[in-house]
Amino acid sequence: MKRKHTYKLILFSAFLAVVGCGNQEKKEVAQAPPPSIPIIQLTTKTVTGFKEYPTNIEGVINSDVRAKTAGYIQKVLVDEGQKVKKGQVLFKLETQALSEDAGAAKARVNVAQVEVDKLVPLVEKNIISSVQLETAKANLAQAKANYSSIAANIGYATIRSQVDGHVGRINFREGALISPNDATPLTTVSDIKQVYAFFSLNETEYLDFLEHAEGKSLEEKLSNYAEVNLILANGSLYSEKGQIQTSSGQINQNTGTVSFRAVFDNPNQLLTNGNSGKIQIPTVYENHIVIPQEATFEQQGNIMVFKLQEGNKITTAMIEVKAAIDHLYVVESGLQKGDKIVMSGVGKLRNDMAITPQEVPFEKAVKPIAKLFRN
Structure with a gap:
């Protein structure tokens, strides 16, 4: 009986010890401090965003070189990419047949001239009618016109450049038969x-x-618009700035777009016909609230942030985004200057959660993230 009583006392003591440990653990959990979370205080900032549009490059002057007469190419006197001057000979056509035709035409001119010279004194002496002389003169004029036409074609067989510039792709070589209808x-x-x-x-x-462009007319808006950038096909930024010159001002019914044209200086001839790239048009957002994109999360299609409230509790707030620039959001509404928001780690937080705020300087928070790897 005594042993049983002693055994019960031991069990009861063990139970009290277990309960005491459990209470101690709960007490320790309850006393754990809220997690430390990085916080930033919002201020305004001026940032520049860019919109990109595919572009095709052409020289300011593009002069198609075409034949004015039919013939076989005898010589190609330039090469692709070569710089040429206005009036420089580019191609020569075979002229042997034309030269033979010109000789025959010249002979007909001489014969017609002899006929006119023979009839003039006869008309003056009233030996023959003047009608015969006029007919001979008409034949002479026709012979001269025919000769001039053939001579012009011989001249057209020497094909020259109409502008200063660089030769593009040569589509026909020696021996090719060409014509003005090609x-x-x-x-x-x-x-x-x-x-x-x-x-x-x-x-x-x-x-x-x-x-948003300054000016009353389209011309004024274009002339006042900011300079644009050109991103080359390899992803590099072209050194020269461009200016938007013209716009069609009309919406293409097939594509739903309006065409624009910008002009760039090309001092080193880095650009040429057929280049492609992207036009970057800048948009400046002056004195706007900007936040890191990592400070946001999506909820039912809305962009949300955690705002710090009194008592170091955080609550969710929905924002409207005006633009996304690199790693930042330009805020349209939902936040004000002076608000404090959670900077990062929002995926692990919940509404009305208590935190230990660790304030981070605003400029450090919005500083671009350095790339560890480059393409």
């Missing part, structure tokens, strides 16, 4: 001291442009 030019000579970059805006973007 759809493909012999080559194209391009002046690439400056180049045009053609691109298009959709209807919405065009209306935004008209709304």
